[in-house]
Structure formats: structure tokens, C-alpha cells
Amino acid sequence: MSPAFERRLADAPAAARELRALRDLLRWAISRFECAGIAYGHGTDNARDEAAALLLWALHLPPGPLAPWLGARLTLLERRAVVELVERRIALRTPAAYLTGEAWLRGMRFACDARALVPRSLIAEALDEALPQWLELHPRTPCWPAAILDLCTGGGSLAILAADRFPDAQVVGADLSAEALALAATNRESHGLQQRVELVQGDLFAPLRAHRFDLILCNPPYVNEASMQALPPEFRAEPRAALAGGRDGMDLVRRIIADAPAHLADEGVLLLEIGHEAAHFEAAFPELEFHYLPVTAGDRMLVLVEAAQLAAAAARLAAAAARPGTTAARRARRPAGAARKPRPPSARRTAARPPGRRP
Numbered sequence: 001m002s003p004a005f006e007r008r009l010a011d012a013p014a015a016a017r018e019l020r021a022l023r024d025l026l027r028w029a030i031s032r033f034e035c036a037g038i039a040y041g042h043g044t045d046n047a048r049d050e051a052a053a054l055l056l057w058a059l060h061l062p063p064g065p066l067a068p069w070l071g072a073r074l075t076l077l078e079r080r081a082v083v084e085l086v087e088r089r090i091a092l093r094t095p096a097a098y099l100t101g102e103a104w105l106r107g108m109r110f111a112c113d114a115r116a117l118v119p120r121s122l123i124a125e126a127l128d129e130a131l132p133q134w135l136e137l138h139p140r141t142p143c144w145p146a147a148i149l150d151l152c153t154g155g156g157s158l159a160i161l162a163a164d165r166f167p168d169a170q171v172v173g174a175d176l177s178a179e180a181l182a183l184a185a186t187n188r189e190s191h192g193l194q195q196r197v198e199l200v201q202g203d204l205f206a207p208l209r210a211h212r213f214d215l216i217l218c219n220p221p222y223v224n225e226a227s228m229q230a231l232p233p234e235f236r237a238e239p240r241a242a243l244a245g246g247r248d249g250m251d252l253v254r255r256i257i258a259d260a261p262a263h264l265a266d267e268g269v270l271l272l273e274i275g276h277e278a279a280h281f282e283a284a285f286p287e288l289e290f291h292y293l294p295v296t297a298g299d300r301m302l303v304l305v306e307a308a309q310l311a312a313a314a315a316r317l318a319a320a321a322a323r324p325g326t327t328a329a330r331r332a333r334r335p336a337g338a339a340r341k342p343r344p345p346s347a348r349r350t351a352a353r354p355p356g357r358r359p
């Protein structure tokens with residue numbers, strides 16, 4: 001049997017020397033990324049978009065479509081800069097945003113480095129799309145939300161986006177990590193939001209004392225242990241404490257669901273990102289009624305729970321726990337973090353998608 005044909009690619013010096021137009025370098029960068037098998041997921045999900053974002057940044061071009069520039073010829077210095085950045089992305093296997101020091105989310109720029117997760121929360125899209133649609137069907141008072149909490153704020157992107165989308169609201173961003181909060185402070189300053197975004201440090205709700213909020217946004221660490229073990233290097237470059245959610249991903253989520261009622265106003269809403277952990281979430285909270293808010297990435301990745309639903313679930317659990325011998329009593333005695341096997345979705349979940357939206 002003859003050996004498989006060996007494909008070859010121009011090395012970095014040859015690429016910088018011989019490829020003249022931006023279009024050529026884009027093609028080369030895509031080939032390099034495909035060949036190296038890098039992982040995506042920090043703002044892009046394919047080689048072309050990753051290459052385009054890096055090329056635009058390296059050439060000081062505005063973020064957006066690359067198409068208007070494809071025919072542009074580059075100087076040798078520019079070509080070398082592009083080639084070096086592409087090679088660095090491959091060699092370090094670090095998210096592009098950590099190389100460029102910035103990330104864009106819903107049209108806003110955020111300073112970005114390894115002190116915090118690269119901003120990409122699905123909650124950002126929901127603030128513009130699914131949440132306003134849900135609110136049309138579940139109206140609140142006109143001044144809602146006056147107080148917003150971004151729990152687990154990291155570099156502060158969601159707190160800042162929320163302050164931008166709800167200009168009359170006061171926003172608090174809370175996180176355990178002092179390093180992440182230092183980055184959040186930089187971002188708050190660059191968006192001129194020192195007066196409306198407060199940053200506090202501590203374990204979940206602890207620094208918030210008895211304060212209540214109309215809207216709590218939370219993108220907690222929720223990656224389950226098996227998925228953590230399989231993370232590609234790009235994700236391992238991010239702080240582990242920003243991702244790891246314990247055996248079933250629900251370690252922090254359990255505490256958030258338990259403590260949120262004490263921090264939500266009467267018409268309050270908790271908007272919680274759970275990513276691909278819907279089965280684990282449903283298994284962990286069989287007594288809880290909630291809504292899924294659909295986003296482009298999926299229909300069961302964002303959970304919306306109303307204050308009344310949280311209170312009702314807590315009351316149901318307490319009542320059942322008072323009856324000895326019931327499953328709920330056994331569940332109430334189960335140590336925190338001891339989850340059961342996931343079970344299929346049940347009727348207690350309510351569809352949050354307004355009529356006429358995607359199937």
C-alpha cells in the first residue's frame with residue numbers, strides 16, 4: 001500500500017515573503033488553523049472567523065466584515081505582523097482575545113486577559129432579544145429593573161452591558177476573584193460607568209448583605225467534571241474557578257438557587273446561564289418551575305426563574321421535608337452537591353418562547 005499523500009503548507013517566513021494581498025494571508029491563516037487543529041469557542045466557532053478577527057486586529061482595522069479589505073496589498077512589515085500573530089495563536093493555544101487583549105460582545109469592547117473568562121456569555125444576547133420578548137408577555141412595572149446584580153461578574157462584561165441596556169438602573173457586579181474584579185474596574189472605567197456600576201468582592205451573595213434586586217444575571221462556573229477533564233488548551237488557559245462547577249456542574253448553581261430568594265424583589269427575575277448542562281439542572285431541581293429563554297446557541301441553555309417560582313419551590317421542599325419517609329425528606333437530608341442521575345425534561349418546565357419565534 002502506498003503511503004498517504006503528505007500535504008504541505010508555506011512556513012511563516014515564506015508566507016510573509018510571498019503572500020501579498022490580505023485575501024492570500026486570510027487563506028493561509030485558515031489553512032494553518034485547520035492543519036494545527038486548534039479549538040474555537042471564544043467569540044468564534046470556525047477557522048475563517050478566527051483568522052478574520054486576528055487579521056483585522058493585527059492591521060488596526062475596525063472590527064466587522066473583512067470583505068472590503070480582501071484585495072488590499074500589505075507591506076512586508078504588516079505581513080510579518082499577521083503571520084507572527086497566527087503562529088502565536090497556534091503555538092500558545094490561548095484564546096485570541098488573550099493575545100489581542102480585547103473581546104467584543106454585542107457591539108461593546110472589553111479589555112480581556114487571563115485574570116477572567118473571555119466575555120461570551122449567552123446572557124448578553126438574551127438582554128437584547130429573548131428577555132425583552134419574555135417581558136412583553138410578563139410585563140413588570142415601568143421602572144423595572146431599577147436594581148440589577150451581575151453575580152459572578154468576572155471582567156464585568158454583563159454588568160456593563162446591563163447598565164448600557166437599562167440606563168436608569170443601578171448595577172452591582174460581584175465576584176470572588178480580586179483579579180477578575182480589577183479587570184472589571186478597568187472595563188467599568190473605559191465605559192464611563194463608575195457612577196452606576198458598583199463592584200464588590202466575596203463568596204456569591206455574601207457581600208450583598210440583605211440587598212434585593214429586580215434582575216439577577218448570573219453566568220456561574222457550571223462545567224461538569226467530565227467535561228472539565230476533556231477541555232482543550234484554549235479553555236484551560238482561562239481561570240479554572242471560572243469554569244469548574246463540580247461533579248454535575250451544579251455546585252454553585254445549587255447555592256445560587258437556594259440563596260436567590262433572599263436577594264430578589266417581589267417581581268424579581270433570575271437569569272442564569274447553564275450552557276449544555278440542562279439535564280443536570282433539571283435533575284438537580286425537580287421541584288422548581290422555570291422558563292428556558294432561547295438564544296442562537298440553543299433553546300435550553302439559559303434559565304429564567306421568577307422570585308415567586310423560587311419561593312414556591314422552597315416552600316414545597318420545606319413542606320415535603322417535614323413529612324418523614326418521603327422522597328423530598330430524603331432529598332432534603334442529602335448532602336449538598338450529591339446529585340441524582342439526570343432525567344428527561346418534564347412538564348413542570350414552561351416554554352418561554354413567544355409565539356412566532358424559531359421552531
Ligand SMILES: C[S@@+](CC[C@H](N)C(=O)[O-])C[C@H]1O[C@@H](n2cnc3c(N)ncnc32)[C@H](O)[C@@H]1O
Nearest residue numbers: 119121152153154175176177203204219220242
Ligand atoms: C463563567 S465566569 C463568568 C464571568 C462573566 N460573568 C462572563 O460571563 O464573562 C464565572 C465567574 O464566577 C466567579 N466565581 C467562582 N466562584 C465564585 C463564588 N463562590 N462567588 C463569587 N464568584 C465566584 C469566577 O471568579 C468567575 O469570574
